[in-house]
Amino acid sequence: MRVLVTGGAGFIGSHLAGRLLQDGHEVRILDNFSTGRRSNLRSLADEVEIVEGDIQSAERAYAAVRGCEVVFHQAALPSVPRSIQDPLTSNASNVTGLLNVMLAARDAGVRRVMYASSSSVYGANPALPKSEDMTPMPISPYAVGKLAGEGYCRAFGEVYGLQTVAIRYFNVFGPRQDPRSQYAAVIPNFITALLRGEQPTIYGDGEQSRDFTYVENVVEGNVLAMDAPDVAGKVYNVACGERVTLNELFAELRDLLGGEDPPIYAAARPGDVRHSLADVSAARRDLGYEPGVLLREGLSRTIEHLREELAARAGLEHA
Ligand code: NAD
Numbered sequence: 001m002r003v004l005v006t007g008g009a010g011f012i013g014s015h016l017a018g019r020l021l022q023d024g025h026e027v028r029i030l031d032n033f034s035t036g037r038r039s040n041l042r043s044l045a046d047e048v049e050i051v052e053g054d055i056q057s058a059e060r061a062y063a064a065v066r067g068c069e070v071v072f073h074q075a076a077l078p079s080v081p082r083s084i085q086d087p088l089t090s091n092a093s094n095v096t097g098l099l100n101v102m103l104a105a106r107d108a109g110v111r112r113v114m115y116a117s118s119s120s121v122y123g124a125n126p127a128l129p130k131s132e133d134m135t136p137m138p139i140s141p142y143a144v145g146k147l148a149g150e151g152y153c154r155a156f157g158e159v160y161g162l163q164t165v166a167i168r169y170f171n172v173f174g175p176r177q178d179p180r181s182q183y184a185a186v187i188p189n190f191i192t193a194l195l196r197g198e199q200p201t202i203y204g205d206g207e208q209s210r211d212f213t214y215v216e217n218v219v220e221g222n223v224l225a226m227d228a229p230d231v232a233g234k235v236y237n238v239a240c241g242e243r244v245t246l247n248e249l250f251a252e253l254r255d256l257l258g259g260e261d262p263p264i265y266a267a268a269r270p271g272d273v274r275h276s277l278a279d280v281s282a283a284r285r286d287l288g289y290e291p292g293v294l295l296r297e298g299l300s301r302t303i304e305h306l307r308e309e310l311a312a313r314a315g316l317e318h319a
Contacts, residue, residue: 007075009036030064055097083142094145140271170239174215175305204268206247214298239278
């Protein structure tokens with residue numbers, strides 16, 4: 001079947017596009033390459049159809065969804081600090097852009113939209129583990145936007161009959177996550193620093209915890225949601241179901257990579273939640289989801305990738 005991956009040049013979107021191609025689907029990507037990279041598509045470039053453009057453009061969105069049975073909506077500006085610095089720009093991509101894609105999907109007769117939501121919607125709600133029936137309490141503009149997207153998903157099911165499945169990703173990591181971005185996620189940040197013999201920075205006391213999820217697990221959750229029965233209009237956590245503190249993560253990485261130096265501790269960042277751990281029992285029950293790659297294995301694969309990327313970059317600089 002023909003499928004659309006918005007944000008397909010990004011970290012998660014490019015892994016998803018690769019998996020969908022492997023499964024025999026015709027894959028189209030809509031991306032404006034704002035945070036996504038052409039190099040993410042290097043291994044897929046001849047096989048995917050690329051529509052370059054912004055999801056805020058109705059013309060681009062309609063062109064991209066035409067003929068697609070399923071849409072995986074991954075495009076967004078995926079950073080809490082960025083949304084605090086510039087909430088209007090985040091909102092434009094993450095909410096207005098989503099609405100545009102949903103309208104195009106509705107009008108093109110798309111069967112189902114999978115929406116990349118986020119664990120950040122739980123925000124200040126202190127209960128652990130996070131289950132989908134808890135009251136969301138977003139504490140950053142990014143999380144507000146992601147929750148608004150879930151609201152649109154539900155509403156489009158109710159009023160237009162468009163099937164949607166919102167998937168709340170928990171701190172995804174893996175190869176191709178951009179370590180150079182000013183807003184880089186913690187794992188590529190720590191690994192890159194340790195590979196360079198530098199001390200990574202931990203914001204806060206390092207006792208905050210996360211349910212880090214290897215990217216392949218998130219891809220699996222999406223693929224399962226595409227055809228699962230009786231899931232339209234619902235929301236699912238997709239994660240590992242285990243949590244580690246940033247201090248434990250640092251120790252694990254130092255164990256894998258070597259090194260003696262402690263991390264540098266800096267002031268905690270506003271908008272960051274304290275603890276995060278998913279209850280994945282609903283995804284297990286309804287989607288048949290199982291986190292196949294656990295933390296240590298995922299870290300080893302990510303280290304391998306970043307080592308190669310750094311070596312390739314160093315080679316280019318010396319060429
Ligand atoms: P990413 O930045 O690598 O990918 C996002 C992609 O969307 C990029 O290719 C970017 O160029 C594209 N994009 C952004 N704005 C666009 C626009 N206006 N028009 C067209 N394309 C646009 O980020 P990612 O980590 O792969 O995130 C993918 C999705 O997963 C996002 O929706 C994000 O909010 C969500 N998510 C990610 C995480 C995580 O830990 N990485 C956690 C929860 C949710």
